[in-house]
Amino acid sequence: MIYAYAFVAIAACVAIERFHNRKAKIAIALALAAFLAVGPRFYGNEAVFSILADAAVYVMLALGLNIVVGFAGLLDLGYAAFFAIGAYTYGMLASPQFGLHLPFWALLFLAAALAALFGALLGAPTLRLHGDYLAIVTLGFGEIVPQIFQNLTKYTGGPNGIAALDVPTFFGHSFGASVMPYYYIALVGIALALWISRNLRESRLGRSWMAIREDELAAKHAGIDVLRAKLAAFAIGASFSGIGGVLFAAKLALVSPDLFGFQVSVLIVSMLVLGGMGNIVGVVVGSLLLTIVNSALLPQINSLVDASFHTTLDLSNIHFLIYGAILVGIMLFRPEGLLPNRERRAELHHAGEAEAEA
Amino acid sequence: MHEFLAQLANGVELGAIYALIALGYTLVYGILELINFAHGDVYTFGSFTALVVLVALRAANLLHGAGLILGIVAALVVAILACALLNAGIERLAYRRLRKAPRLAPLITAIGVSFMLENLIELWQGAAPVPFPNVIPNPELEIGALQVGVQQIVVVALAIATMIALHFFVKRSRLGKAMRAVAQDRDASSLVGIDVDRTIAITFLIAGALAGVAGFVGGVSFGSAWFLNGFGAGLRAFTAAVLGGIGNIAGAMLGGFLIGLLESFSTWFIGGQWSNVAVFSVLILVLVFRPSGLLGESLPEKV
Numbered sequence: 197m198i199y200a201y202a203f204v205a206i207a208a209c210v211a212i213e214r215f216h217n218r219k220a221k222i223a224i225a226l227a228l229a230a231f232l233a234v235g236p237r238f239y240g241n242e243a244v245f246s247i248l249a250d251a252a253v254y255v256m257l258a259l260g261l262n263i264v265v266g267f268a269g270l271l272d273l274g275y276a277a278f279f280a281i282g283a284y285t286y287g288m289l290a291s292p293q294f295g296l297h298l299p300f301w302a303l304l305f306l307a308a309a310l311a312a313l314f315g316a317l318l319g320a321p322t323l324r325l326h327g328d329y330l331a332i333v334t335l336g337f338g339e340i341v342p343q344i345f346q347n348l349t350k351y352t353g354g355p356n357g358i359a360a361l362d363v364p365t366f367f368g369h370s371f372g373a374s375v376m377p378y379y380y381i382a383l384v385g386i387a388l389a390l391w392i393s394r395n396l397r398e399s400r401l402g403r404s405w406m407a408i409r410e411d412e413l414a415a416k417h418a419g420i421d422v423l424r425a426k427l428a429a430f431a432i433g434a435s436f437s438g439i440g441g442v443l444f445a446a447k448l449a450l451v452s453p454d455l456f457g458f459q460v461s462v463l464i465v466s467m468l469v470l471g472g473m474g475n476i477v478g479v480v481v482g483s484l485l486l487t488i489v490n491s492a493l494l495p496q497i498n499s500l501v502d503a504s505f506h507t508t509l510d511l512s513n514i515h516f517l518i519y520g521a522i523l524v525g526i527m528l529f530r531p532e533g534l535l536p537n538r539e540r541r542a543e544l545h546h547a548g549e550a551e552a553e554a
Numbered sequence: 555m556h557e558f559l560a561q562l563a564n565g566v567e568l569g570a571i572y573a574l575i576a577l578g579y580t581l582v583y584g585i586l587e588l589i590n591f592a593h594g595d596v597y598t599f600g601s602f603t604a605l606v607v608l609v610a611l612r613a614a615n616l617l618h619g620a621g622l623i624l625g626i627v628a629a630l631v632v633a634i635l636a637c638a639l640l641n642a643g644i645e646r647l648a649y650r651r652l653r654k655a656p657r658l659a660p661l662i663t664a665i666g667v668s669f670m671l672e673n674l675i676e677l678w679q680g681a682a683p684v685p686f687p688n689v690i691p692n693p694e695l696e697i698g699a700l701q702v703g704v705q706q707i708v709v710v711a712l713a714i715a716t717m718i719a720l721h722f723f724v725k726r727s728r729l730g731k732a733m734r735a736v737a738q739d740r741d742a743s744s745l746v747g748i749d750v751d752r753t754i755a756i757t758f759l760i761a762g763a764l765a766g767v768a769g770f771v772g773g774v775s776f777g778s779a780w781f782l783n784g785f786g787a788g789l790r791a792f793t794a795a796v797l798g799g800i801g802n803i804a805g806a807m808l809g810g811f812l813i814g815l816l817e818s819f820s821t822w823f824i825g826g827q828w829s830n831v832a833v834f835s836v837l838i839l840v841l842v843f844r845p846s847g848l849l850g851e852s853l854p855e856k857v
Contacts, residue, residue: 271658273665321842328589328661332792333841336834339789347827458785462665469662513681516673523666527659528651 197239198247202488204231206481213477213535232383236376246375249447251487252382253440258467258483259389259476260436265465266474267402268429269409270323271331273461274338278434280456281314282307282441284345284352287451290362293353300364304442311438312431319430323423326412338461346453357452364446378447385443386480389436393476396432405429409474459516466519469526472533481535486522490515559700561818567706567775569814570713574768575791576798576806577720578641578761584737584801585757587657591664592644594788595671596637596762600769601686601779602679604633608687617689626689634766641762642755650751668785676781683780686773709771716767717807720760724803733757737801786830790817793837799850808848 208228212221236244257279264272285307289298298306322333345352352358364371371377396402404425407415416422445451463486471482494515501507526533575597582590607629611617617625648667652660692705724730735743736753744750772787773779794813798805813833820832840847 269658271661322838325841325845327657329796329841329845331658331661332589332796333838335789336793336837340831340834343827343830347831462669465662465665513677514673516669516676520666520669520671520673524648524663524670525666527655527663527666528648531655531659 198244198488198492200239201232201235201244201248202251202484202492204228206484209477209481209484210535213475229383229387233380236379242375245379246447247487247491249375249379249382249443250491251484252379252386253443253447254464254467254487255480255483256382256385256389256440256443257437257464258471258479259386259393260433260440261464262433262468262474262476262479263393263396263405263436264429264433265468266479267397267409268405268426270426270429271327271334271465272430272433273331273335273458273465274318274341275334275433275437275464276456276458276460277318277338277341278311278315278437279441279444279460280341280345280451280453281311281434282438283445283451283456284358284441285310285438286442286445287353287358287361288351290446291358292360293351293358297362300362300442300446304439307438307442308435309438311441312435315430315432315434316427319427323426323430335458335461338458342453342456345456353452355453357450357455359450361445361449361451363449375447378443382443385439390476390480392432397476401425401428459519462519462523466522468533470522470534472535475533475535478533478535482533486519489518494518555699556701557822561822562815563700563702563706565815565818566811567709567814568817569811570710571768571772571775571810572787572791572794572813573807573810574713574716574764574771575787576794576810577717577803578764578768579788579792579795580798580800580803580806581733581757581761581764583795585733585754586649586660588649588660589664589792590641590644590649590761591661591788592667592671593641593761593765594784594786594791595668595675596641596644596765596784597769597772597787597791598675598779598781598784599640599671600633600637600766601773601783602675602684602769603636603766604629604770604773605684605686605779607632608689612687617687622689629689630767630770633770634763637766637769638759638762641765642758645755645758650754668788672781672785679779679781681781683778685778686776688777690774705774709775712767712771716764720764721803723760729753729756790833793833793840796837797840797847799847802847802849805847805849 205228208224212224215221215224232248236248240248257275260278261272261275264270264275286300286303288294289296289303289306290300291297318334318337322330325333345357346355348354364377366377404415404420404422407418407420408422408425412422444455464483467483467486468479469482470486471480472478498510575593578593578596579590582588582593608617608625611621611625611628644667648663649660652663690705690708692703694701694703695707724733732743732748732753733756735746735748736750736757740750743753769779772783776783790813791810794809795806796809797812798807798809800806813836816832816836817829820829824832
């Protein structure tokens with residue numbers, strides 16, 4: 197059943213990507229949104245909602261990272277740090293930890309703001325660095341943040357993290373034990389993230405990012421405030437991750453430092469690489485594909501093989517192998533990803549012609 | 555004082571291992587401007603090949619007297635060869651096609667290779683740390699107030715001997731000269747008749763061999779091997795290479811020892827759980843304030 201939803205969503209994304217008619221695109225997107233909102237209510241159960249909600253959170257994270265890596269071309273290998281900051285914001289301010297029980301909805305915004313702040317704090321001194329140096333510094337940051345959460349046992353519960361987080365309420369109605377509300381919040385979040393991504397891409401800022409990605413030196417000499425644009429990319433990208441973190445923590449009712457390691461950062465980079473960096477629809481497809489493989493396909497193959505051959509395989513062992521193979525395979529054979537950024541190519545082509553005419 | 559000297563010895567021992575790994579990063583970076591992210595896992599692979607050889611020899615009851623020394627040499631040689639071939643194989647299969655690709659492409663590929671290696675080593679040897687055969691007898695020697703194990707001396711001596719050999723290879727031999735030429739200007743060196751692809755392959759072989767030595771001494775020194783060892787050790791070694799000035803061989807050695815000392819003293823003063831934070835903070839500070847490292851020279855940005 198989960199495959200049906202994933203398949204429909206991916207097919208719709210591909211259709212949106214292939215169609216050129218703006219109205220058709222919007223129609224497909226609305227139909228998909230309606231289908232995803234209503235479908236699981238009739239054909240679904242808690243397990244389906246849970247996987248869909250996780251998938252939706254990952255789509256949000258991937259869209260956020262796409263702003264940093266895809267739009268601005270800054271390889272961030274520590275993106276999970278902002279996810280952790282979002283999750284711990286909820287963990288520390290809506291749990292018995294300090295006896296604080298701030299409302300979920302307020303914390304969504306607070307986490308976004310905090311993550312953005314830390315994005316800017318990390319960005320300010322390091323964004324002068326180029327390419328792979330920046331990647332390594334962000335990686336270092338990604339290692340430090342969970343480690344700090346782990347070490348400050350007094351505030352964060354240490355290696356065990358914080359459990360029994362508050363169950364959010366919606367106008368006085370508790371979410372209860374159901375995971376359904378998280379799915380719908382994440383859907384709204386995705387819709388917002390898509391809308392923001394799209395508008396940003398077309399904006400002045402988005403064009404500066406693209407210019408920086410293509411040639412930083414040229415962008416600088418064309419009068420773009422490179423540092424400011426990069427900072428904005430870091431902060432905005434991080435804020436998506438902060439919101440994702442709150443959703444993730446509230447759904448799990450738990451935060452612990454080992455949930456936000458380097459693997460998570462690489463997983464999200466893999467989603468981008470698989471789908472096509474810079475292409476919003478491609479990124480959605482990439483993250484859906486990888487989440488479904490991780491949370492539905494692998495366990496299923498696992499139990500199927502176990503049942504038919506009486507083995508006790510543990511296919512969760514090969515997650516890394518799969519991410520690794522995706523990164524290597526895509527880079528070697530199709531570096532632009534499954535759904536390359538057609539619009540961007542057309543745009544660049546167009547720009548080239550315009551220049552030639554002028 | 556006693557404790558201080560003990561930490562100093564520990565730091566030097568750790569530093570020797572980091573320096574060996576850092577040399578692999580620096581050689582490859584010098585020639586390709588690629589952070590060979592998989593290098594740390596090649597080091598892990600070296601630990602495990604040495605471990606497997608030693609365990610097999612011990613099971614065959616061959617590790618006595620002269621057999622012990624031969625066995626240690628055999629384990630070291632096998633680890634060196636295996637890592638050299640693995641590293642060169644990675645270059646051939648994964649990096650060579652990407653010579654002309656945008657710069658992030660080979661880095662992402664290297665991360666992918668690293669994940670695959672980690673997972674394959676986990677499938678091969680399991681997720682738990684495996685004890686490394688305790689082959690080098692380890693009586694404590696007292697030199698004044700300093701207490702060091704024989705093992706520590708062997709580890710540091712082996713590492714320093716390897717570094718000296720590497721230094722002379724790079725500075726004196728024809729191949730070393732070719733490596734330096736390719737690092738400076740790939741096109742120009744191919745014009746004067748240097749086989750660039752072959753030189754790069756040899757660089758990877760040598761970097762791999764160094765990781766093999768590091769894998770062996772790391773196994774001896776830590777007393778175990780674990781499939782994720784290479785991730786942390788690799789990052790520390792990379793930090794060391796950057797601290798010393800990436801691309802610079804003497805810098806990698808200096809950086810390695812400094813990071814080793816930093817780790818052992820930060821563990822002593824503020825606790826082992828903060829050593830990661832200390833090391834990465836140093837990395838960030840160095841990159842921000844002196845990106846060319848301690849011994850590196852800053853190069854103008856290539857356009």
